Amino acid sequence: MTGIQALERLFPAKPGKPKQVEKIEFEYERHGTLSLIANWDVARGKVLTPSIGATRTEQDFYEHIQKTIQTDEKGSWIFIVDQLNTHKSESLVNLVASNCGITTDLGVKGKEGILKSMTSREAFLSDESHRIRFVYIPKHTLGLNQIECWFSILVRRLLKRSSFCSTEDLEQKILNFIDYFNWHFAKPFVWKFEGFKDHD
Numbered sequence: 001m002t003g004i005q006a007l008e009r010l011f012p013a014k015p016g017k018p019k020q021v022e023k024i025e026f027e028y029e030r031h032g033t034l035s036l037i038a039n040w041d042v043a044r045g046k047v048l049t050p051s052i053g054a055t056r057t058e059q060d061f062y063e064h065i066q067k068t069i070q071t072d073e074k075g076s077w078i079f080i081v082d083q084l085n086t087h088k089s090e091s092l093v094n095l096v097a098s099n100c101g102i103t104t105d106l107g108v109k110g111k112e113g114i115l116k117s118m119t120s121r122e123a124f125l126s127d128e129s130h131r132i133r134f135v136y137i138p139k140h141t142l143g144l145n146q147i148e149c150w151f152s153i154l155v156r157r158l159l160k161r162s163s164f165c166s167t168e169d170l171e172q173k174i175l176n177f178i179d180y181f182n183w184h185f186a187k188p189f190v191w192k193f194e195g196f197k198d199h200d
C-alpha cells in the first residue's frame with residue numbers, strides 16, 4: 001500500500017450529535033507519505049510482519065519477505081502477489097534458493113538461466129516443489145488478494161478520519177492499529193465471490 005499520507009487536520013473535528021455524524025476539518029497540512037508492505041495470514045485472519053518505510057523498492061520487498069520467512073524458517077510459505085516487477089527480482093530468486101537449499105546454477109540476470117528474465121524468474125519463484133513460493137495473480141484482479149480487503153479496513157477505520165503530526169506518528173498509529181486488529185478482530189475472511197454471472 002503506497003502513498004499513505006500523513007495529513008494533519010488544522011482544526012479539531014466537531015463531535016457527532018444525535019442524527020449527525022462527526023464533522024472532520026477539511027483543511028490539512030501534509031507531512032509526507034509512507035508505504036506499507038504487509039502479509040495477510042489467510043488461515044488465521046491476521047496481519048503478519050508489517051514493514052513501513054518511505055519507499056517500496058526491490059530491496060524493501062526483499063527485506064520484508066526475508067523478515068517474514070525468519071518467523072518460521074523451516075515452514076512452508078505461499079505468498080500471493082501481483083505482477084509488480086519487484087515481486088520477480090533477482091534478490092528474491094537468491095533468497096528462495098538459499099532458504100530451500102537449491103544449489104543449481106541460477107545463471108546471470110539478463111543473459112542466461114533462471115535469472116535471465118522476469119519470465120524465467122517468475123517460473124522459478126512459482127515452482128510448486130519449493131517450500132517457499134509465490135503465486136502471481138493476473139493483472140486487474142487485485143480483489144483476489146485478501147490483503148487488499150484488509151487495506152480497505154485500514155483506510156476506513158484509521159486513515160480516513162485521523163490526523164497525523166508526522167510520518168513517525170502515522171507509522172506508530174498504523175502499527176498500533178495492526179496490533180489492536182490482530183488481538184480483537186482477527187478471523188479469516190468469508191469468501192463469497194462466486195464468479196461473474198451471465199446476464200440474459
